[in-house]
Amino acid sequence: MNEFDKTGTPLASRVGTGDRSASPARRITVGIILNPKHPATLRAYADLVPELQKAGAHHRSMTTxxxxxxxxxxxxxxxxxxxxxxxxxxxxxxxxxAPVLAEAGTLTFLIPTGTANVLSRHIGLRSTRHAIGHCLRTVALIVRDGSTNLRGIPINTAEYQLADGRWHRTEFISLAGIGGDAQAVAHHQSAPGLLGYAWGAARALFAADFTVSTADTLNTADGSGATDTSDTVGSASAPVWAVMASKVARPAGPIAVFPQARIDAEALTVLRVGPIPDRLIARGRAWAGIATACLQGRPQAHPLMNYRNATEMSVSVESPMSAHLDGDLIGDCLELRVSVGEKKLLVSAPTA
Known part of the structure; x- marks a missing residue:
């Protein structure tokens, strides 16, 4: 395969140069961004490109x-x-x-070749093969009559202060977390694939609680289409195991940890977990109770799982704690602020 190289240099190839009488009347230009870290990416690319050629698309590929x-x-x-x-x-x-593509209003297709593939699963893409099939069918429709099925995925914003005092601003899609949740992410490279995330999560169960102060801007819209109103609610310093803000129901595995969360919702679902008891037996019982509540589909019924909806969330800690965005560790932070964004990534999603 010589369509791309490891430097990220763009390689363009003119396709559909066979029988011009059989070519579609409309021709589109397709950009491809691929992460070669995962072997599944290269296999998917090898399956995708020949079919794009048959559809008469002009494509350009770039690696990350x-x-x-x-x-x-x-x-x-x-x-x-x-x-x-x-x-x-x-x-x-x-x-x-996503931020660049959302700003440009560019139609985007997702072909999940990563480890967790949270966003892809939550818009109905069941597998790499399913995503390729959907992409090719939709491209054929676009070539023929320009039709497609779009879904707007909000691009959320995050600001965070690292342990050295510097502030950073970036975006995220599905999930932000600080504390035990982020420590699970930090250890996921101990083993390959999903096994690494499972191992990291198991280690994080024994992570010590930490003290946080939070402030949420609550979404109080009644769903009637009326103008939203909001209230800012703060909390006194309190020990917790983790604080998370999610736009997806199932950030890891099949269990709905955030049963009310939706990827295109106007608010984040904020979860404070803890405090988890220090003593080993009591800690084990606490996690067993949380796991049971989650398996029963009622995580909010457990007293250590505290939920609320918010358009903004701010978490400050007394000492630096690990934080992550969409499963990518961003470092040890003193403060994490997240808010729902106005820009939307236009994604082609399968119909229900």
């Missing part, structure tokens, strides 16, 4: 790297003139590319 994880590639493809962009990768690649 540690230094350029997707934003730069999206900028280059938009400048090149891509009508639509296909992302082959996981949640991290989507998170890096």
């Amino acid at each position: 790297s540690v230094e350029r994880s997707g934003r730069w590639q999206a900028e280059q493809l938009i400048e090149w003139g891509a009508d639509t962009v296909i992302i082959l990768g996981g949640d991290g690649t989507i998170r890096a590319s």
